[in-house]
Amino acid sequence: MSAEIKSLIDQIRQSSDLLRRRLDWDTATKRLDELTALSERPDFWDDPQEAQAMMRERQRLADGIATVEALQQESSDAEELLELADGDASMIADIERTLSKAAERAEKAELAALLSGEVDGNDAFVQVNAGEGGTESQDWANILRRMYVRWADAHGMQVEELDEREGEEAGIKSATIQVKGENAYGWLKSEQGVHRLVRISPFDSSARRHTSFASVSVSPVIDDKIEIDINPGDVRTDTYRASGAGGQHVNRTDSAVRLTHIPTNIVVQCQNDRSQHRNRDQAWQMLRSKLYELEMQKRRAVADASYAGKSEIGFGHQIRSYVLQPYQMVKDLRTEVETSDTQGVLDGDIDRFLSAALAAAVKSENGADDAA
Secondary structure (H helix, E strand, O other): OOHHHHHHHHHHHHHHHHHHHHHOHHHHHHHHHHHHHHHOOOOHHHOHHHHHHHHHHHHHHHHHHHHHHHHHHHHHHHHHHHHHHOOOHHHHHHHHHHHHHHHHHHHHHHHHHOOOOOOOOOOEEEEEEEOOOOHHHHHHHHHHHHHHHHHHHHOOOEEEEEEEEEOOOOOEEEEEEEEEOOOHHHHHHHHOEEEEEEEEOOOOOOOOEEEEEEEEEEEEOOOOOOOOOOOHHHEEEEEEOOOOOOHHHHHHOOOEEEEEEOOOOEEEEEOOOOOHHHHHHHHHHHHHHHHHHHHHHHHOOOOOHHHHOOOOOOOOOEEEEEEOOOOOEEEEOOOOOEEOOHHHHHOOOOHHHHHHHHHHHHHHHHHHHHHO
């Protein structure tokens, strides 16, 4: 057996053992059996919301168990095939290619397994706000929003536009989208912070280089099982006429809703529906989610003051830098991950940054636990 093939087999087995431990194998298989039995009961769908939650849990466990079993089987099959190959170079090359693909899947599965937070599996609210700089920053905010929409599309997730404040000439002052899909929040939560762009401005007739900033905040969509106590007296409600697409009805009535949580200065707004009632319900859900995320950040002792609208969107606060001139480079300032494929990143290819941030966060948490 070559050293490369042995290394791949060892890597796959280590990954499957790690995934098995993270699943808590005996508990996971028992719970899967319970959920399967429950799903076969005639009254299972009497409570659709609860049923959907259990079906998501069942699918997550089934996928995790299937991944572990597949990795274990592939490593065992490879050893048997190597014996049958009896030195056949072509057959050995095929085995190595198969193992390489299995190792890649194992690595991705390990990252996905890190999404074990209470709300990592939930949908996400993503809000983008332009910093100072007028049209240039507003255009940058619009580019960022498009980047997240493209990322979601590439991962089979759905995107719902909840709110948009258009810029005076181009771009957006702010926008909020809801990304719907498995582990949407778990993957996107590390995007929270200030993003910096350096480029030749298309709005500058002198073709000078400009630096622009936009902030991103990410919060989980939470359900009624998580209690968030909000005093109605702490919330100011404003209604106004919706802007942008939506038809004459939207523009003639005060259907848009803005909520301001006075103690934290958190502001949410929704105008995607023609019904003020539905916009109000959505805005309250967004407010609950933002307050939940703020509390989680406090518990992690890394609360980002910009999340409460108190931090400057500018120099010294950025998490990632996107340089288009005089050279091409996107660099995450927390993990040092970088790439020269700037267009790919702006088209939604941000997995390398998300994976590195996730792995770094888990390593940091584990280090804190070890120190404790």
